Amino acid sequence: MRLRITMVSLVLIFSLLIPLAAYAEQKWEGTDDLVDRKMEEVSGVFAKEPLIDISEGNLGLFLFAAGGFTAGTIFGYQWRKLFGEKVSSEDDQRILPDGGCNCPKG
Numbered sequence: 001m002r003l004r005i006t007m008v009s010l011v012l013i014f015s016l017l018i019p020l021a022a023y024a025e026q027k028w029e030g031t032d033d034l035v036d037r038k039m040e041e042v043s044g045v046f047a048k049e050p051l052i053d054i055s056e057g058n059l060g061l062f063l064f065a066a067g068g069f070t071a072g073t074i075f076g077y078q079w080r081k082l083f084g085e086k087v088s089s090e091d092d093q094r095i096l097p098d099g100g101c102n103c104p105k106g
Contacts, residue, residue: 040046054060075082 036047052059054063
């Protein structure tokens with residue numbers, strides 16, 4: 001019974017908060033918009049249309065995915081150079097066929 005009262009109370013509270021959240025989004029403007037407008041007024045330079053508009057459609061998603069793939073490929077290829085190879089102790093003391101030792105210098 002106590003669990004049921006708690007669940008009903010939570011559902012009621014959340015159902016009352018959802019319309020308030022929707023109202024809050026309309027009331028508060030983003031800081032970026034306010035700063036941009038103020039700087040446009042102060043400097044006299046106004047925003048221009050972008051050369052390539054990626055605000056609609058999937059072009060922005062494609063560019064983000066292509067950039068992530070490219071960065072991941074480069075990072076993965078350079079992994080050993082960045083973090084070094086893990087050398088096991090067996091490789092450190094291996095005897096070479098000509099009688100030399102592949103021992104670490106030190």
